[in-house]
Amino acid sequence: MAFGTGIIRSMLTTLRHAFWQRVTVQYPEQKRDSWFYEAGMKPRFRGAPMLVMNPETGAARCVGCGVCVRACPHGVIRLDTSVNQQGQRVVNSYEVEICRCLFCGMCEEACPFGAVVCSHEFELASYQRYSLFWDHRFWEPGAIKPATPIIALPTGKP
């Protein structure tokens, strides 16, 4: 093969690409609209861990057993419980330090009640560092500190 044919071949390759469809996703407008698959998150996507709402009471389903705390490799979750007058265990606070979270899903796997799931939330950037410390106690309107969100089960989660 004569010297230069390879160069010409590569030039033609890039020229061909100049007339192809662009593949980059325009992020804030378009979210994960992959050109290969249908749009949207995969059902198993692991985002930020969040508490699951009990549909009857509207409160968190968490009973404060602390399995997730022990399952977490990085000690991201902190749980504070107490016993009320009826002798029931009450969750005082369920704090997630989301800036150190590995999104490994160990808490979700460990939870025997399905009370904590890895949601599909992934836009977690923030200007204030304190807003990365999610605290269940502050889950009320107008709270300064963001709460560990209590969500209905995301669709598609097994």
Add this chain to the structure above:
Amino acid sequence: MEQAIQVVRDALRFLNDVGAIIYLWVQQTLLGFVRGFLPDYWAGSLVWLIMQVIGIVCVIALLGIFAILFIYFERRGVARVQDRWGPNRAGPWGLIQGIADTVKLITKEDVIPVRADQWVFRLAPIVAMVPAVMVFAVIPFGYAKIGAGTDALNMPFILADLNIGILYGVAVGSLTTVAILMAGWGSNNKYSLLGGLRSGAMMISYEIPLALALVSVGLLAGSLSTVDIVKAQPFIKPFGIDLFGGYILLQPLGFILFMMAAVVELNRSPGDFAAAEAELVAGYHTEYSGMRFAAIYVAEYFNAFFVCCMATTLFLGGWRGPEILPSYAWVLVKAVLLFWCLVWLLGTLPRPRIDQMLGFAWKVMIPLALLNLFGTALGVSLWQAWVVK
């Protein structure tokens, strides 16, 4: 129908000549004004001076706009080749991106390293900018013929129709390397130093085939003036229209050699040895920031624009072309097409190693250029001996 064609033709003609008409009007008005208090000879000189200054300001202003547009064009073009979008957020299709970048660079802090060679470091961007603007003096951007018959006024849109136009362009254009050497040395950074020295080595090697390729063109045209060269170029003329032509028909090898040498001279990938990003971080402009960086960066695009215009003038027939576009538009269209080829190269080819590239210059390009020159000389002399007599 006939009438409609005539109207369109007149409109195009007016579009082409409007610059020249304004120029003449301003000149005459000024002349009339100045003659009131100066003798004729002095008045003519003064008006000429004023008109030159106006012309220079216009060219520099347009260059600024074109440099920004070229940067935008390059970024979009490379993105296109790579299946990306490129800048598309600032303004419609990202057109304002260049202006946004300029504003950002102007307002940024100008950092000068403490241990840098202060004067050399500060001067280098200016030294880069000045020749990059100066070379445009010899580029004919268009052509207009005012009037008819024997007293028709031929007006090429050129600042200075030097009879050594090519020589001037090559000589002043290679001054940019001095700026790169200054920037490399003054930064007191080893990467910069390597980049600057690389640039010097490449200049010594690649200026020769570049100049030799241009000499062949001068030989063919019998002149080194850019306007004469454009006029002398052969064109294929079906129906009396300058359809296609230029010295690229007679000098294809010369054109290729010129463009290859120019890519290296311009410090554009794949010949960007002085600023090789993967090896030397950013080469000679590693330490520059803010306004000074902007000056060096924009000077590169001025140079790229100059080389595209020069190649257009010398090989592609300059302003000539079918009269569906005004003459200056033809220059721009050809230059932009050439620039697209540069962008395409940038998006495709990897950078050879510098010693390989120097060897290529001395072992392949210079012999080829000499051969081209020899063949051209032989052809011209034979032509003159037998055909022209």
Add this chain to the structure above:
Amino acid sequence: MINALRTETFEINMGPQHPSTHGVFRMVLTLDGETVVDVVPKMGYLHRGIEKLAEENTYVQGVTFTDRMDYLSPMTGNFPFVLAVEKLAGIEVPLRAQYLRIIAAELQRIASHLASIGFLGNDLGTWYSPLMYTLREREIILDLFEMLCGARMTPTYMRPGGVSQDLPEGFKDRCLLFFEKNMPRIMGEVPALLTDNEIVQMRLKNVGVLPAEKAIACSVSGPSLRGSGVKFDIRKAVPYNAYDQFEFDIPTGTKGDNFDRFVVRYEEIKQSMRIVRQALANLPAGPIMAPGITRNLRAPAGSEAFARTEASRGELSVYMASDGGVAPYRCKLRSPSFINLTALREMLLGSRVADVVVTLGTLDIVLGEVDR
């Protein structure tokens, strides 16, 4: 007069902040003009103490850290860790889980080699074009991983005793569609853009030569070793999991220069595709997790295990010792990127500055794995 011209060598710090050192890697180069006279590699800028962290966390939790080692191929990072735990605790892994692991690891190898080839193009000075083309296909593999286990870069897919999740619906079809539709395209573009390009051949051939004896002596592994012509692949030599049930070849180079290493990576992509096709075709039914695995997995005291795997960059092995607790007593990660750097100095001596980045590119180190 000539004697009066005194030249000196000078030192230049390449890295830790440099566009082509593939991370925070630093080389102190001594240069004579542009020729390299001496190289001193310095690492440790990304040292996170993963070995110590693994000793502090349980066997199950430890898998998460192996994701972060080689961040361009986390699936193969998971593999030796879980193998070591299984050897330690004597766990028999179901066949389906073994196949799923192999599918994940081989897909990851494809992704990693694609990224490697693309970044090599970048080191050579092509303005991101090959990188964009290869990353485009790598994205789809990452999408497949997201389907499979919910994460693209940090999957934590393999677990001691099996894998975390079974194949999702449609995974097989999409994977095969990807192999039929996308892979042939990129496999044609890489030769057109890089392999057959004369400039690339000029840059890569006879540069950074690593002879076979030297490669073995320096404990170089993976594609870098095979590029030197040594037909050694742990998947064949010491088969782990179900790798002995698959047919694949070991591509080797001849000279051990940069071009050979680059071509070996390209050929390995084809072999990985072969393995994934076979695995998807013969995927057995059954459980994906060994019975009786709890989060507080314990291994008998005093036992030790050495699990060797062929990761994307070479031999990634884990030595694990147990004291009977829920965490490994000692977990040593033998990372290929780190040990391949042993040969770096000899490969670079006498070459040019421009070759330094290219040789580093074909050696294909990942700093997360070098420093652990």
Add this chain to the structure above:
Amino acid sequence: MSVDSLAEAINQAVRGAVVAKSTGNMPSVTIGAGRLVAVCNHLKSQMGFNYLSSITGVDYYDRFEVIYHLHAVPGSEQVCVKVVVNHDDPVVPSVFNVWQGADLQEREVYDLMGIRFSGHPNLTRILMWDEFEGHPLRKDFGMGNQAAWEQMPHMPQLET
């Protein structure tokens, strides 16, 4: 290769070198520290173990174990050689002259585990910085209370 034949072969070459032997994942022999280089030379030149896969240091509070995993490339034979050294002043002869691949690995073991390899040409820290004190992978190296939550300086004002 069985562990007995391995031990026998080593003992024939270097008299009384094998202190203990075991079969785990691979045949492994424990060698007295003084005879390590001789045994390694024999393993490399006579028995074909030309590939040093990894060097591991393990801290057992009272002693250190240094473990060498060897492989015969391109075959599939693999053996493991162990050396036990005392905890107070751990010194092991370097095998750098046998396998060049020991270069970075021995430096790593020295850096993280504090075992000195006599005869290594450049035994300096590699992953930790030069001024670092202590050896992080030793069991007595304090981890501190790193798992505890960081206190944020601005938190108290926000909570009030």
